Amino acid sequence: MSVSTNLLIRNATIVLPNGELTVGDVLTHDRQIVEVAPQISFTSATREIDANGLTLLPGVIDPQVHFREPGLEYKEDLFTASCACAKGGVTSFLEMPNTRPLTITQQALDDKLQRASQKSLVNYGFFIGATVENLQDLLAANPTCGIKIFMGSMHGSLLVDDRTALEVIFASGQRLIAVHAEDQARINQRRQEFAGIEDVAIHSQIQDNQAALMATKLALSLSKKYQRRLHILHMSTAEEAELLRQDKPTWVTAEVTPQHLFLNTSAYEKIGSFAQMNPPLRSKHDNEVLWQALLDGVIDFIATDHAPHTLEEKAQPYPKSPSGMPGVETSLLLMLTAAVEGKCSVAQVVNWMSSAVAKAYGIPNKGAIIPGYDADLVLVDLNNYRPVLREELLTKCGWSPFEGWNLTGWPIYTIVGGQIVFEKGKLNTEVRGEALTFQDT
Numbered sequence: 001m002s003v004s005t006n007l008l009i010r011n012a013t014i015v016l017p018n019g020e021l022t023v024g025d026v027l028t029h030d031r032q033i034v035e036v037a038p039q040i041s042f043t044s045a046t047r048e049i050d051a052n053g054l055t056l057l058p059g060v061i062d063p064q065v066h067f068r069e070p071g072l073e074y075k076e077d078l079f080t081a082s083c084a085c086a087k088g089g090v091t092s093f094l095e096m097p098n099t100r101p102l103t104i105t106q107q108a109l110d111d112k113l114q115r116a117s118q119k120s121l122v123n124y125g126f127f128i129g130a131t132v133e134n135l136q137d138l139l140a141a142n143p144t145c146g147i148k149i150f151m152g153s154m155h156g157s158l159l160v161d162d163r164t165a166l167e168v169i170f171a172s173g174q175r176l177i178a179v180h181a182e183d184q185a186r187i188n189q190r191r192q193e194f195a196g197i198e199d200v201a202i203h204s205q206i207q208d209n210q211a212a213l214m215a216t217k218l219a220l221s222l223s224k225k226y227q228r229r230l231h232i233l234h235m236s237t238a239e240e241a242e243l244l245r246q247d248k249p250t251w252v253t254a255e256v257t258p259q260h261l262f263l264n265t266s267a268y269e270k271i272g273s274f275a276q277m278n279p280p281l282r283s284k285h286d287n288e289v290l291w292q293a294l295l296d297g298v299i300d301f302i303a304t305d306h307a308p309h310t311l312e313e314k315a316q317p318y319p320k321s322p323s324g325m326p327g328v329e330t331s332l333l334l335m336l337t338a339a340v341e342g343k344c345s346v347a348q349v350v351n352w353m354s355s356a357v358a359k360a361y362g363i364p365n366k367g368a369i370i371p372g373y374d375a376d377l378v379l380v381d382l383n384n385y386r387p388v389l390r391e392e393l394l395t396k397c398g399w400s401p402f403e404g405w406n407l408t409g410w411p412i413y414t415i416v417g418g419q420i421v422f423e424k425g426k427l428n429t430e431v432r433g434e435a436l437t438f439q440d441t
């Protein structure tokens with residue numbers, strides 16, 4: 001940025017790092033927060049926002065998204081996905097390696113970083129994907145938020161389902177390993193057992209709770225054997241939550257998606273294969289146990305697993321229909337609506353969607369409204385319920401499993417590095433995010 005800028009946000013209800021809410025002002029200078037106070041007397045701000053009645057949160061950091069660039073841009077790309085992020089209050093994302101080519105080398109990682117610097121309206125970081133033969137790439141990759149291992153639910157070289165190969169990765173290096181935990185052998189066997197069934201509800205039986213539990217148990221045991229930093233992606237079952245409740249080393253974290261909290265197998269009747277994802281939707285009982293595990297700190301944070309596929313692709317009969325749902329435009333809304341309805345507090349939502357993510361991935365100066373921290377912020381209106389409408393979505397795939405849901409907490413302003421990227425329904429597509437940095441991963 002060539003000219004220095006100051007943004008002054010006045011009279012916001014600010015969620016402080018200790019979880020308290022207070023009405024006050026926040027001043028930014030270039031990309032940073034410089035002052036948080038009941039009243040700031042500063043008269044030469046480049047821009048002032050009257051935030052009376054709005055709540056100011058640190059921007060959401062979504063730690064698991066699939067943004068499809070390079071290679072699958074017909075589904076989504078880094079520009080359209082980051083527009084959807086800005087609208088949803090997501091100011092940073094961590095993106096997965098199942099793009100084309102796969103992100104399994106430094107060269108592929110550099111290419112994504114370069115693309116994002118040109119196209120992304122919000123901040124970005126990328127996982128490096130594990131294969132059975134890219135150990136040197138996993139050790140050397142930089143910058144990366146961590147190593148992604150698909151223990152199941154994947155074809156081709158990103159599938160690492162062999163115990164010996166997993167041991168080699170867990171035993172080498174120190175950086176964070178994030179696992180998609182489903183047992184591929186069990187899935188293969190059950191696919192055969194249920195072959196020929198086109199009712200998509202069978203998906204949750206083929207990739208059942210047991211398949212998830214088996215892989216999570218294996219990842220946990222390897223993490224304990226090698227004392228290796230482990231993150232369990234999109235945990236979906238009551239059994240896994242109970243396992244972690246009994247036995248969770250300090251170096252292990254876990255996340256849950258809004259889909260696994262708010263949707264269950266009854267969604268197949270309403271939206272058919274649009275409810276198909278991996279790991280699959282589970283029962284109402286699983287929803288409840290996952291919620292409790294989140295409230296109790298057994299699950300550390302929220303990720304969307306934003307995984308866009310086109311309407312045409314999703315409309316195909318099972319099992320041709322691909323797994324995955326978009327999520328960055330609805331995650332904060334769903335969680336804030338839950339807070340307004342008394343299921344949790346707004347401060348807990350801030351922790352699960354920003355502070356705890358920054359901490360787990362060692363992202364410096366993000367996840368809290370503190371002088372010296374980055375000015376990644378979102379101002380939301382907690383007092384205005386509106387339905388999620390297909391025609392308003394910015395994700396390229398053009399649909400949401402939450403269409404028609406009446407939600408509150410809509411972002412009115414989203415701010416990335418002190419620049420307003422989304423304001424009252426309009427994007428500023430000139431804004432660009434920055435590459436995230438990671439300590440200790």
Ligand code: DOR
Nearest residue numbers: 066277278279307323324
């Ligand atoms: O449902 C899913 N879709 N789960 C994954 O792990 C991958 C994702 C995708 O990339 O479509």
